[in-house]
Amino acid sequence: MTESSSPAPDPSPTGSYAPDLYNADLAPVPPERRDWSWVNMATVWMGMVHNIVAYEAASGLMALGFSAWQCLEIVAVAYLILFLAMWFNARAGTRYGIPFCVLIRSAFGPFGAQLPVVLRGFCAIFWFSVQSYAAAQAVDAIFSTLNAGWASLQAPFLGMQLRMWLAMAAIWALHGWIASHGVHRIRNFELVAGPLVILVGLLATMWGLHVGHGLGPLFAQPSHLHGAEFWSRFAMGVTGMIGMWATFAVNIPDLSRFVRSERDQVVGQAIGLPVTALVFTPMGIITTSATVILFGHPIWNPVELLVALGHPVVTVLGGATLVLATLSVNVVANIMPAAYDLVNLMPRRLDFNRASRLVLVLGVFFMPWLWFNEAASIYRALDLIGGLLGPVTGIMLADFYVVRRQVLDVPDLYRHQGRYAGRKGWGLPGLGAFAAGGLVASAGHILPGLAGLNAVAWFVGVAVGAGAYLALARRQPVPADDTAEALSRA
Template structure:
């Protein structure tokens, strides 16, 4: 009998077990293409392009994106090492800091946010489906009969796009890996074509980036702070669950190099393209158009509309599967290990996505920066606690068996570590104090940073008496092979 078979079935199953060495086959190429597939999405495009629409010059917008991504890659690296070392997913690693029961609190929050994003991205992708169907079906626009706040044609598009997600999920993580391998590069190629158009209408690259800022003196830095927080918050969910991906890595070098290529480098290139395209739309159409679907309609060309909409569809499907389904799937498996596996949990996650009715709140796109900031503020404390626990409390060493043992060192008091919950509450309180204390409303521009920093310090201080490394009788990889 393998060791894993003796563990508590409420804490252990095949999807939650450490990945054995022979199954850790993701190379730096896989991580690069996975990130390429994730950063090329409508929200990222709209957010970067929206900086120009909000009044920044193209260079100011690009600098803002670069600053946010330097912060992001550092956070990703810091929180990805444990996953690559032990082959464990995010919800299992959380047990070390929160306890096996307490970990369910941040797991539920993280899953809630991921499914929220799934719903948003699915709605945005369904707009591309609608553009494609409208090109081929006469009278498509006449189906705009409202049902629960969305037209019948919108519902048809939404259900078709939702079904594509179900198809990819049904084939598990390996299908996801190979789908991302070609989807990310394809979107880059399509984006370069639009950049070529923007350069053509502007008469060169220089005119695109010579457009001046429209911000009044003193307006840039407040917008910069809000925008950096929003851009970081777009990926605040992945900062937490990056171990769900790095657990498959052949080595620490593979995941770190792959992420460095795929996240900051590709994001800056993609943002450069979106900013250049938006600047080109200002020249071509007299106004900055930051929404991709509206830009395609502005061309009034069926061929461009069809190719562009197909690209948006692939890009959105790519990011949604990797960023917004993998995590809640593992989260649900962690909650119900005896009843769910990855595929079932993924299908349940996308069913729950309907409940967020994204077509209703997306009618107010001007709130996107505030929404992104609040999401980051909610998840920042959990990231701070995970980092403090692994590096300061555990000294980068975990006791693998205790993750699946109700009497192990991560059991705390009946599975609850109240110190982690207190640190989380303090981080949330400081991050959102501006909502209830108007004079401090300026702090809302830094929600993710405040939540992470306060929870990090509070958790490290509260756990100071317990800061000791776990005993490692065997190398982590060998233990993972045995447990897996």
């Protein structure tokens, strides 16, 4: 089937569409409205890859004993794997114009799909909250530089000082303003934000090269890992890097549904994901190398670096860049998927704008200022949830490419009766495979003797989820989508 002939139902609801499975935001994007080019896809990824967590990721790898060059090797391998996973998982979104929360009904059934949707939504809202708090710290640094009286706003409330509450309010308001303009305006924002953050990163890199008279001491640091220990930690590093984006590998159809062609989504993701990551990572290492020369120790937190430099103009411009970088990743990687997930839960009550505002409210209730003090336990919990989403990726790939043979009867995805209904709305092969994959991928967190699985948890989850789904689908046959029938019903 060629892309131009891909089936897409009339976006207007019909009497046969279940009202709890359909609204305008969940409907397939018609071909004439799929207007994102490869440039849009690339700039969206540029804006997402450049965030504070990704900037600091190299420090975690070097803390494990890797050299700077080995860090780049890990980043290259991890992002190449991510690119391949997202390339294949994005195809259904590009072909049919449907979001993740609708596509997943094919394997899990309309009711069973809510389980992976809720898990993905939880991760998205949590990461929105954490990233926003990091940006609020940058706002605090800016206001402290511009107004000496800002630091006096220290009245505590619910474990946080008044000035940080005000900084958070500013960040939340900026997120709300951007998200309220809809998906296509978000695309235009990323068209500016992604390249601008790259430009500022290049300026910081030039500064680092000047201070370090070259790549700097961190690039001269040798590797402390050899033999089996090296390969074990290499696998752990790759899995950790993938873990930052494993949730987005699941809901990449939320973006690819707006792309005009398969070629555009592939080229855009190739430029925006692995290529940009390989450019951005050495930027962070070079800039941090300069801090070793200036301060005698590495400063990986960019907000701390701005404060340590003590130049008002640098603090204000650098802080504004960090805020822009956070907005660019949060709006697309966290608010958008979480909003779609909430709309999927309550399509009769929520549209995209209302759901995005609800994400902002729920993000406050996650109280990120308290989570920062318990980082170790929180990241373990997120690793566990991320491991559970690995099997979802495997199930989606197995279902679309092997069971469905890349053909979907799209209208049936919005009905309780039909080929995707499963058993009373529950897709037992998908649910069984999810349970099996999640159990195996998470076993290392439960049984100390299997702790080695944690280094490859995402890979194990994908493999077990896909294998179990195919096995269960054969034992309890999943109705295949006949091409001719699907075309005639679309």
